[in-house]
Amino acid sequence: MPPQTNTFTVNGRTYTPPPRPVVVCCLDGSADEYLDAALARGRMPNLQKMAVEGYRGLARGAMPSFTNVNNSSIVTGVPPCIHGIGGNYFYDTASGQEVMTNSAKFLRADTIFPAAARAGRRVAVITAKDKLRDIFAHGLIEKGGIAFSSEKANQARRDTHGLDNVEKLVGLPTPPIYSADASTYLFHAGVKLLEHNLTDFLYLSTTDFIQHKFLPEQPEALELYSAIDEQLGWLLKRGAVVGITADHGMNSKQKPDGSPNVIHLETELTKKYGPGFRVILPITDPYVVHHGALGSFAVVHLPSGTSARRKLHVLQFLNKLPGVTEVYGRNAAEKLELPADRLGDIVVISGRDVVLGRTPEYHDLKAIEGGLRSHGGRYEEMVPFVFSHPLKREYKARALADPRNFDVFDFTVNGLQL
Amino acid sequence: MPPQTNTFTVNGRTYTPPPRPVVVCCLDGSADEYLDAALARGRMPNLQKMAVEGYRGLARGAMPSFTNVNNSSIVTGVPPCIHGIGGNYFYDTASGQEVMTNSAKFLRADTIFPAAARAGRRVAVITAKDKLRDIFAHGLIEKGGIAFSSEKANQARRDTHGLDNVEKLVGLPTPPIYSADASTYLFHAGVKLLEHNLTDFLYLSTTDFIQHKFLPEQPEALELYSAIDEQLGWLLKRGAVVGITADHGMNSKQKPDGSPNVIHLETELTKKYGPGFRVILPITDPYVVHHGALGSFAVVHLPSGTSARRKLHVLQFLNKLPGVTEVYGRNAAEKLELPADRLGDIVVISGRDVVLGRTPEYHDLKAIEGGLRSHGGRYEEMVPFVFSHPLKREYKARALADPRNFDVFDFTVNGLQL
Known part of the structure; x- marks a missing residue:
């Protein structure tokens, strides 16, 4: 069955997907400098092609520039005042408890995934950190969707994650969370899901372990972006329409002597x-x-x-x-x-x-x-905003008027000239 | 005579120049996206080489992110609270007048140029907009230096600008100020000055007409950066040590309908x-x-x-x-x-x-x-910070701890591993 093109509406936005696989990537902690460093060294030829033939610019994320806040914004298409997740962590004055927000129970808006599934899309969501899975999976599995993390790939079950035997499908063992593999794994998994026709509406959300630990020009970072680029190439080759953004940037936060500031x-x-x-x-x-x-x-x-x-x-x-x-x-x-x-x-x-x-x-x-x-502040608020195809006229105008990283599904689904 | 390596001190910073030509460029209004767009299209091979073999990162400019403020900071090495120029324009409450700051009389700190000249360097300063010339030339001409603008290249005189017959030297007529040529002209002039051994300590400061009018991926912008890159190649070929930054970035400031916001x-x-x-x-x-x-x-x-x-x-x-x-x-x-x-x-x-x-x-x-x-706000505060050679260890550490665009002379003169 070719990808369905039925229109669906979530949180006031209407989406009309193209009859092609749609892939949105959130590259956690990807300050634009990471792309620059890899591109200058010829390590991201597919991204370079996207930048030249499609679109490359910057978008503004949600504040604070943290992972849960921005991933929640991206998957709902709305800012934190509407979806309710304003940090990875908050103090609940009602209960007097400090609580983590890594659960869908804190989410006050629907993600776009169940609606996309109801509209006939085969939705899959793969995240590196398992902490985000619950938010992304909310309402999706019962609609036939797939949601698992590379951190706990080996624990995915059909009834809870929409898929069994992830390691066998991907052909790789579950990676350690403090590794580059935690991020590249989900790209490998995404390509496999696409190949096996298990998805045509895919969200990939990596982890920023490498970005916290390495500068853009260090070999470990270049290696990660090069590996991601290779998988991007496979996704594009399979006809996917691809949109890329980040949840937040990354800066060194230390004094010249190297001690934390x-x-x-x-x-x-x-x-x-x-x-x-x-x-x-x-x-x-x-x-x-x-x-x-x-x-x-x-x-x-x-x-x-x-x-x-x-x-x-x-x-x-x-x-x-x-x-x-x-x-x-x-x-x-x-x-x-x-x-x-x-x-x-x-x-x-x-x-x-x-x-x-x-x-x-x-x-x-x-x-x-x-x-x-x-990260967390203003200087990690601006993030990459890259698309595989040129923007339609209306979206080109919007890209000049303070686009947000949580517009990425709207742009990828509705905004590209195919 | 080879370039002199005598140490000199200005505004509390000490400079020990290498025995090679030193060139610092301020690319007016160069949001990093301008470099990205040109690099992705292979239009800046020399900058790409600098990024890979030298250093490419970002530095924070001075607020407000305007031309006079940041050029004054760059040429003095200190923030506006010390050099006194906090805008292109201010209201002088004492006189009750609104005044332009395009005159050295507003400057409360010395530029580094007279000191470099006293230390035996052959200093030349070329700017696109004539409004900046007076600030840059302050105290320099009487020390044997050169300072002129491409806007009024044909008006340069030996006694007031340190050089006659600029058009003849450059081999090109004075360009119109509202053009890309106003910026490329000063690179051509810089190369000629170097070739004729008239300078070994050069500051080039362009104008942002193109950036105000064109997006990074538009042909007019790509053409400008490509032309600049070609001249960068000549400067590098002549053995120059090169540092590049910008005074401020640039963003669209309009609604999706195209009207100003x-x-x-x-x-x-x-x-x-x-x-x-x-x-x-x-x-x-x-x-x-x-x-x-x-x-x-x-x-x-x-x-x-x-x-x-x-x-x-x-x-x-x-x-x-x-x-x-x-x-x-x-x-x-x-x-x-x-x-x-x-x-x-x-x-x-x-x-x-x-x-x-x-x-x-x-x-x-x-x-x-x-x-x-x-421009003028926070979102135009971060600017490119690029060097032809790798940073020394100490400067690498400083580049991770909130480097400023007005550190560019310090980095270029003192901070590179040659």
Whole structure:
């Protein structure tokens, strides 16, 4: 059966897929410099072809520039204020618990996948980190879709993941999560699913272990992008329409001596105002080797009973800390498109080379001994936006007017001149 | 005489030039995407070689992301709070005049050029826009240096510019300022100066007419970067050590229908609070065809006698305007490294696709009928940072810790492994 072209609507956007396989890739942590470094060395000939014959530009991600926030935006097509996931991690004031958002129960908007499946598309979603699988799989398996992670490829079952025997299909064993293979594996799997006609609507979402650990020009990074490019070539050869973006960029966050450049917010606040402050670092996730929970975005919960005047004082104090670039009170929700009920009292954003922490004791810096590269702030907000085919006139105009990374399905499905 | 290697110190930085010609280029308005588009099409083989064999990364410019501000930073090696030029244009509260900053009299720090000349280097500075020449030439001509613009190449005289008969030397007539030739001309001139041994310490600063008018993938832009690359090849072939950066990036600032996406701040403020507000647009310069005086950075002077409470109200009002991303009071000087005495009361910065204007009547939109591309805000702050040779270990570390575009002379002169 050729790919179905029935129109479907999700979260106010209408999608009319072409009669060809559609593949959208989120290359986790892919600052544009990673593509540049690989392209300059001739390591991404297929991406180069896409850039010249299709489109290559930049799009703005959602803030904070974290994985769960942006992957949730990409798969729903809406900003965090609508889908509800404003961090990997938040403090639930109702329950008094700090919670991870790696579950579909936090999602307040549908992903586009069940609707695409209902419209007759054979949907498959493959992610590197298993933490995202639950969000992506929401409502999809019961519609006949496929969703698994390369991290737990060997645990995929037909009734829960839509597919058995992933290792056999791919012809490769489940890769370790702290590896480049965790990312390339899902491209291999995607190609196989396409070859076996098991999908014609595919979302691939990699992990940023390599980007946290290696600079764009280091061999490990070049190797990863070269491997991805090879699989891109296979996808294109099989007639796929391909769109590529990232969840966030990546910058070194260290001093010239190589030590991490951290502002410990809980320490600073306690020293100045006394105890009772709770600082939440929404980069926090189970993959601590990546970043030691240090990113460029933090949320502050004030001690209960803090007066409005004191709050203004705290805002001004934080704003004066060197390395802090933006501070928001309650207007954070509006200015940053975040869910107001899952934010704290104050949002703090730091500069290109600066991360925010709680206290020195809280962070295990062993994990980042080789140097700290991280994200979360404005300087990781702009990401690649690349398509296999030229943009239609209307989409070309939109690409000039602040396109977002979570427009990537709209652009790939509706926006390309085939 | 081979190039001299005497050490010299300017504004607290020490420079020890290599015994080779040193060339620093500021490619006006070169968002990294311009390099990407030309590189992907094989139009910049010499830059590609620099990226692979030398270094290619990004550096952060000075805010606001305007030409005079950043060129002044590059040639002094210090931020605007020290050199004093925080815009192309400011309101001098002492004299009650709105003034252009295209004169060395506004400069509060020495450029590195007279010191390099005193240390025995044959310094030449060539700019496209004549507006910058006076700043660059300050103290240089009397030290035997050369400084002229391609805009007024035919007006260069030995006593005022350090060189006669520029057209004859270059073999090309003075180009029109609204052209790609205005930029390529100075590369041709630089190569000739080098060939005739008239310089061994060269600064080339182009104009962004093409970037304001054309997208990275349009033939006009590709043609410009290809022409620049050809001259880069000649410079490298003559043994030059080359560093490249930009003063600012460039983004489309329009709605999907192609009309300019403007917030008229004076109109908004007057409607809300009554008359007396003065909005200064520090992008303003004599080259209106580029941008119609519309950029992503504005300064507000409040009516005299405005109370602190009212000022806070205005700050909050401005902060709530959709498209406004940052608002500062007096802390602008500290957070944005700007000269406090040449700022207004409030600084407003807008988003990637949004510009700030005074009133609809103030701006002649005829100049930008083809579409508005402009700069001034955060989304034009990151610029290319490319060197012909690999970085020394210490400079590699600094390149990971928030390098600035105004470090480009330091990196090129001191930081390369030759």
